Amino acid sequence: MGSALLLWLGAFGLGATGTREQVPFWVRLSPEQVAVLSGHSVWLNCSTSCPLVEMPSLQTQLQLGQTLRGPCWVSYELLDVRARNSTASCSITRAGETRGATASITTYKPPGSVILEPPVLVGGIYTLRCHIIHVFPVNSLVVTLRLGGRVISYDSLECFEGRHMANVTVTHQWPVRPRDLWQPLTCHWSLQLPGRVVLSSSAPVTLAAIAWSSQSKALACTSVTALGGLLLAVGGAYLRRCLARKSQM
Template structure:
């Protein structure tokens, strides 16, 4: 089979040489093929020919094994074998006294012997440059060899592989790490593209490395939500949290108090993590304890620390010598603080500087019934003033009262109007109240009166009774209404008017007749006087 191929190649070369033999006087040497591509360790046929017609000798210079297969008057066919590197074989001739030469280019290709992607870092921070290194051993020609970075099946970057094929080459890929790269696998693929030479694209892929773990931390600090002061006997909620981290599910967060890790419950969200501890504060704790919140993610450790102050502060003791007394009794009010606390205020007591105890005495009056006494104590803890208060209520027993403010006593209402009658007795214990009308014992309509009637008119006696005495008060309810016509009155008035008119008329007639008689008498007297004057003297 090999002999048949060699003969076919030889015939082809001879035909080609015959077409390029120049005319006499233009002797020159030529080599065929001028360019050749073959796999490493492969063989190639090289033909050296000349146009020389004189005394001719042909030869081939090459570092590889060569065999002279056939020759003719002006050509020689050589076979080069086990070609391992690029080279330039040289055909030379001696044509008489003239020497000349021609060279060819042999390019050797080989697949990379080894492709490996260097191990990834344990963690990579989001937004930082991630460098991946692909090591390639062998592979030629390097001008047509490239390295491709893959994430799964996705192509991320492509770079040429340079350098000497005899030595391993490291190709560096740099990219910004993102949250999308978390838990991703990467690989490196070499591609030897011999398609321009009529061959194929040959590839070789490294093993996957990964998965890569990326992380992201916010620029904010841990949030420690807890009071600085813890009171003995209380349960306190201690909370530590952080938002904006990734991946939150792989973060560890815990609380330590005084170097001891607390029992806690952690909560994780998409980019949020928190831990909560409930602390029973007892007297066993030191007065001052460091609280430390620690978050671990990747190779990062975040801390937040706060000093907590433990204090014991009991409310002041407020006492009354008697909680329930009769009117006029003396009551002693006493307020006392404990420990380092001091009483700063006791309602009813004269103002003064803070002391451990404040006390005063009062004579109980009805106005003191239901009175609340207030006592306030303060304690300074870590430069802060804390206060606690206590209240006590006094009950004063006193007899019934029916004051003007409790029962108005005088009401004047229009018949048919809507009114509200308020009348109640005060006292402790609460007295029983009865209001009855004097003339018939009808009850006073206390409360809302939908429609006032004239029958309600009258004077009522209100009587309040309790175990501490009784009291009575007169209440007047006047109802205004319009009366109907009184015929007897009309008759009497008419009779009176008739009588008065008759008497007046009779008096007028009598007086008129008297005046007429007097006038006539006067006229008679005047006539008599006139006659007497006219008579002759005697």
């Protein structure tokens, strides 16, 4: 009879003392890593393998918004996220045991503008320069230059140590090649963020056969000015000669 009673108690998770045996459970907070546009909100979901007996506890320095609840989960809205890096932790207690999970939140700001300068040709080499304005995190930034669909330059700034918004300029030298002439040149950027990739590109410019440097432009302007002065001088002399002949007649 005693053995039968123990078997009956075991079937309901009870020991010989009449107390319920501790059932293992897990707690998850998802997504574990998330990137959010600075100043925007984000949702985190705290879930467990057992039905909730009491409300989970959420620890974070971020502002809490709405809360949604289901049988085994609770979703929290975090408002106006602006900190560069922050965390949130969810904990659940069941049968005297507390378990928890943590998520990390990263903010980002895409560039305010992307400026690709017109190529400058000096000594058979093009100088290509792209400006990425007001972006962070810079150490998540990748910049590529594409010519006619081909990647001709790749720059990753993962070693950048600054923690604030910054301007980035990427410069690349490219030799003159007949097949590259009149091809569209574009500057592409991407932010490699936790759980997402944000990307865009500049307006295209054309790799023309003639691209003047600033020195060449200055020399050309000087030459045009000198030629204009010479033409004026010749014209003035011709006009004086005509007037002199007319007075003699």
